[in-house]
Amino acid sequence: MLRYLPFLLVLALLIYAFIDCLNTPEEQVRGLPKVVWLIIILLFGEVLVGPILWLLVGKVRQTPATGSTPSEWHRNHTTTWVAPDDNPEFLKSLKEENKKDESLLKDWEADLRRREDELRRRERGEEPTAD
Structure with a gap:
């Protein structure tokens, strides 16, 4: 079972990079068109070059607007539960x-009362009234 682990990790990275590329808006893709990135990910996925290139170079990584690094931003902005x-x-x-x-x-x-009244009238032989 352990011998399949490297293959599964490569496959997981390939799938992650492919789906990430598909879900990334076109304006956040760097360098090449999105379609070319998808082809690179698929063609060079087995040797990990395509997915790693996409993750490192292909997508614009957003940082907080304050100009600080993400870890600084998380230290300064705590959320209360x-x-x-x-x-x-x-x-x-x-x-x-x-x-x-x-x-x-x-x-x-109200509907149940109306139906019960209607049934009682039928049992007594009275004509049903239109409500």
Whole structure:
């Protein structure tokens, strides 16, 4: 099983580079047209030249607008996690969902009452009324 590992790693890198190239917008592709990069990735994928060239040279790597390196940006910008029961937007969405459920339930109950009344009238032999 271990002898297949290098082949699987090369295949995974080839697939990753190919999909990354496909999903990259044309304005972020450097040097060559996107189609040429795809051909290079496929032709030279077995020797890792195509995928590695794409990852190193072919795509514009975006850095934060502050001009700092990505690691500096992450050190300076921490995000705080908020539990769902402390998040006002989440609580608001729950209330809206409950209102929709209550409205649907009331509609079902009204329809059930109407059908039961209709069945009772039929059992008594009365003519059904048009609602």
